[in-house]
Amino acid sequence: MRIIPHKNTLGLILMSLVLLACDSPVPISGKLKGNNKNNLKVYLIQPGSLQEVAATYFGKIIDSALVDPNGSFEFHNLPDSKEPVLLEIAVQQVGKAPGYLQTEDPENSNYMPIVWQGEALEITAHAEKFQKSFTIEKASEDNKQLLQLRDVKYEAFQTYLAGKEWNVKNGSQLLEKEHAILQYQEKLMQFANNSKSLLPAMVALRWVSPEKNYERVPEFLVNQCEKWKKEQPDHPWVKELCHAGDPANLPVLVGDEFSDFELSLVTKDTVALKNILGERLTIIDLWASWCAPCRKENRDVLVPLWNKYHDRGLQIIAYGLESDESIWKAAAERDGADKWIQASDLQGDDAPFLKRIRIRVIPANFILNEKGVVIAKNLHGEALKELVKEQILKE
Template sequence: MKTFPIKNTIYLILITSILIACQSPSELSGKLEGLEKEAIKVYLIQPETLGEVATSYLGTVIDSAEVNSDGSFKFGNLPIAEEPVLFEIAIQQSGKAPNYLQTENPMHSNYMPIIWQSGMSLQITAHVNDFQKSFSLKNPSELNKALLNLRDINLKAYQTYLEGKQWQLEDGIQLMEKEHAILQYQTELIKFADATPHFLPAMVALRWVSPVNYYERVPEFLVRQCDKWQQNQPEHAWTKQLCEQSAPSNLPVLVGDVFPNLQLSLITKDTINLNEQLGKKLTIIDLWASWCGPCRIENRNVLVPLWKDYNNQGLQIIAYGLESDESAWKTAVEKDGAGSWFQASDLLGDDTPILKKIRVQTIPANFILDENGVVLAKNIHGDALLAWVKNYMKEQ
């Protein structure tokens, strides 16, 4: 009788184990609660690019499953994925596009991101009416645990800062309150993305920060994410797309940058170079307009008292107005008591080259510079700006 050396026997056992592991069945199935008579279908969607994550109508539908009368469903055409890949599972009522994603309110979102790899067996349970909120997985992987944790963070932040809030947008104060609430909500997702060691969950967090792809108020976040994943996932196509989006030419002037030395035309018809007029301790570059309600409130309630209290201590304010009507501009400056500091405008409205140089599209906006023109902070408004300047001046 022939015998095999022990070394060969161990080798065969290892090969057999690997083959068995590779042949382990892939399964993606689940059960929905709260079914009514209306037909429900479940879709498996693959975002091909970073910009397609958490975006309606753009992801590619790669499989679908009918929901049985007992709420059960099972995908039958699962893709082969040797590496973890991000999918989105969406439920749709009859007549809805397969890749329609409800992204405005996470409390009622009809989809949930998951991370899939061949050989995985994922069992889902969820309620039809609050699919993302109630979504759970049996024995989730570490990557899917991270996504579920992100989902919980997103829901809690939404409930805390945005749920049920109704702002009167014609009211300048409430408009700024809304922007502040949105930033607080985004900050919770940003903290997750900055802390997680997992690439795909971080990309979902990044997209949930702004499904409409608007990062003007948080551009430093994009830069941090680019730097982080260039180190850890340099070959992933989404890293390259992220870093293209976070290139300096696509973002406003960042905290830590030297603010450009702009040449400004003043309301007095004089011209100044910004660098020659920097405050000895601090300079606020204020972007505003006579037609901007929150800007006018900021003039009267924040900038006027700051100027009064700190101009003699080394504070400078240089305001730039997005104006096209010189008369309206001058009237607003006079009414707001804002004529004590530099007021500049090219009277070209939104077409001013100044905005292109600093890559800003939204007002009110501000940049707070040190005595050398380095940006210390930006887009701080209201009481927060009053407190920031007060604390900074105390420390100098």
């Protein structure tokens, strides 16, 4: 027997369905505090690859919402995925480039990465200090990690970079600036190394260098690849990471044996690098006559080290990015750097030696033990002095 419901019953059912639809949670909603600007718009961005994370204009905008006078906004167009998805929420004035991410200053950064996994998210942030003030109601573990990472980045930025000024026009404080940047990066790298969640670790990796320049920290890429290919080998971002972290594409790593090269010396002779290694320690120094911090390092660091430790097993092999032989020789003599081995192919920035060790930026150095294994690199000033002293004097 078939029962036909009364028309009033049908009406109640339809009304209940409508109410249920209205009460269903909005996937992502939020409220901006301090909204003193009119025409603010919030964008939901999905990076399509690892290199698009924290990269201005590269991620795909999948939804947008005008911020109402009360500061509220909602997103409804979410990815159809059962797996965790990294998204970025960015705020921008209407009329300005929607995909712009302010990546340089955490104090005023206009975006925040989140992990979405099908759940409703409620967000609160200040319109002017979006990333710094960003919070999520009942955040998941991944989102808690991202908020923690945000705090790590902000604290490191305030400690090492905020308000700092270096005189880099003549190169006199270039190494000081590089050291400060490395200290900042080390905090983010430490977070990534300790993270047990892939997506927060990948955000940390990208925040280490939004410009995708890891020449000074290639070991970090290699270690991250080794870590995550064990945990999630099929994830496309892990595959992308491991391609970037292939040692064949990176500068010589700490722990590698430095390759044996035929070097063209200032004396016109050629010699195999392995035949001129120091008995205890060798510094491979990459420099140029036009490089102010290199010249300062020659005079203030390398000459004293040579004078003190050469007879105790220290060797210095310098390779110059030079094209003019007379200028190269004059600079070495003026600095006192003609005391140790000087080599160059006299091809300037197109130096074959730098290409083979995959280095583009100087000053740079590699410190080798007596077997030619790299034990440290890119140490300068007092840090280099201390390492040489420790290695030469150890039993």
